[in-house]
Amino acid sequence: MRSALLGAAALVALLAAAPPPKTGTVVHIRDDKFQPASITVKAGEKVTFINDDDDAHTATADDGSWDSEGLNQGQKWVHAFTKSGTIKYHCTVHPFMHGTLVVKVAK
Numbered sequence: 216m217r218s219a220l221l222g223a224a225a226l227v228a229l230l231a232a233a234p235p236p237k238t239g240t241v242v243h244i245r246d247d248k249f250q251p252a253s254i255t256v257k258a259g260e261k262v263t264f265i266n267d268d269d270d271a272h273t274a275t276a277d278d279g280s281w282d283s284e285g286l287n288q289g290q291k292w293v294h295a296f297t298k299s300g301t302i303k304y305h306c307t308v309h310p311f312m313h314g315t316l317v318v319k320v321a322k
């Protein structure tokens with residue numbers, strides 16, 4: 216019994232000490248905003264857009280080069296951006312929502 220408790224305590228300590236898993240870049244869509252509104256990623260890096268709102272949203276490139284299409288609450292869209300440059304994007308449901316994505320060539 217005592218050793219089981221110690222084992223559990225050791226496990227908790229181990230989990231607390233472990234670094235958070237690498238999840239890449241995440242953009243939350245919350246309160247009708249992209250958060251953060253501006254991100255910089257390396258070409259090929261995956262970006263996850265997660266809709267935290269109870270409204271549907273999209274992440275859609277202003278130039279039409281990519282589009283998450285409708286994301287309901289809790290849904291996510293993962294995309295690896297390969298073309299370098301600065302891309303402005305918006306939500307087609309809420310045209311006042313804007314974000315900026317800067318893709319840098321990986322070196």
Ligand SMILES: [Cu+2]
Pocket residue numbers: 247271272273306307308309312
């Ligand atoms: Cu929206």
